[in-house]
Amino acid sequence: MKKTVLTITLNPSVDKSTSVQSIVPEKKLRCDRPKYEAGGGGINVSRALKRLDIPSDALFTSGGKTGTMLEDLLKKEELDILPIHLGSETRENFIVVDKTTNQQYRFGFPGEAFSKNEQEKVLTVIDQISSAPDFVVISGSLPGDVPADFIGFLINKYKAKGSKVIVDTSGDALKVALKEGIFLLKPNAGELAALVGKNELENADLDHAAQQIIAKKQATIVVVSLGAQGAVLYTAGEKIQMVPPLVKIRSTVGAGDSMVAGMVSVLVTQGTTEEILRMGIACGSATTMAEGTALFQKKDVDRLYKEVRKQ
Numbered sequence: 001m002k003k004t005v006l007t008i009t010l011n012p013s014v015d016k017s018t019s020v021q022s023i024v025p026e027k028k029l030r031c032d033r034p035k036y037e038a039g040g041g042g043i044n045v046s047r048a049l050k051r052l053d054i055p056s057d058a059l060f061t062s063g064g065k066t067g068t069m070l071e072d073l074l075k076k077e078e079l080d081i082l083p084i085h086l087g088s089e090t091r092e093n094f095i096v097v098d099k100t101t102n103q104q105y106r107f108g109f110p111g112e113a114f115s116k117n118e119q120e121k122v123l124t125v126i127d128q129i130s131s132a133p134d135f136v137v138i139s140g141s142l143p144g145d146v147p148a149d150f151i152g153f154l155i156n157k158y159k160a161k162g163s164k165v166i167v168d169t170s171g172d173a174l175k176v177a178l179k180e181g182i183f184l185l186k187p188n189a190g191e192l193a194a195l196v197g198k199n200e201l202e203n204a205d206l207d208h209a210a211q212q213i214i215a216k217k218q219a220t221i222v223v224v225s226l227g228a229q230g231a232v233l234y235t236a237g238e239k240i241q242m243v244p245p246l247v248k249i250r251s252t253v254g255a256g257d258s259m260v261a262g263m264v265s266v267l268v269t270q271g272t273t274e275e276i277l278r279m280g281i282a283c284g285s286a287t288t289m290a291e292g293t294a295l296f297q298k299k300d301v302d303r304l305y306k307e308v309r310k311q
Helices: 041-051 064-076 116-128 149-161 171-180 189-195 203-215 255-268 273-288 298-307
Strands: 005-009 013-020 035-039 057-062 080-085 091-098 103-108 135-139 164-168 182-185 219-225 231-234 239-243
Touching (some): 005 041, 035 041, 041 057, 041 135, 057 116, 135 149, 164 255, 171 189, 219 255, 273 298
Parallel strands (some): 005 135, 057 080
Antiparallel strands (some): 219 231, 231 239
């Protein structure tokens, strides 16, 4: 029986992207026609899974006119959505590419804080969803003044249902997730260093830090993203490191979310750990080839999957 997936995005966004000939201070800049796309960690994971022909339910908060636009954008992509309507306005992000230098400028706005009642509403809605997904992906930042402990409540609710929880976040929320114990963790090297109280980690230290997390049963699988150098996957009994092929990078927006989606797509089909890492790197790399806030094209993933190599 095919495994089921739920993504959770507590701080979604509508991403507006455009380009200008040259960014010059104090000058009125003529932008190209803007492009609007749904954004936010878990939402991007669901969007990417759709491109891999893996169905998922996308649960997210939504409010105001921007929230309505977000829902409309996701309906156009034919995603199965579970919006939780709140009083706060859904945030926007703004991305501009300078065509002269091909440099990208990313402006991220904070999400408005949930009230205590709205936090309770989110938890109540989750309780009312009777089905228990096989995999739950909690991805992205927390809005406003929502406490980091809130992510712990979500993790425990789904672990109690028997779901395997995958978390891709940062800061205190990431520390809370580890304290509760999850199935898969995807930090970058800097985030992993912070988790073990270091400013930075050498390669040998990466191994020790990841294995320490696994030994403490804080995560079953740890995948450390190394950017252009690929990624390393750790379990209690193995370490697999792979590097991507060289590609022309146009944008890094959504690359991490695409990597998570690639790994989840293999977990759903019960593939090997090597396949999990290979597909994650292929999807992340393929997204860097897309412009603005766009995600990968499936044909690029298929090609890059064959070119990802072991280190």
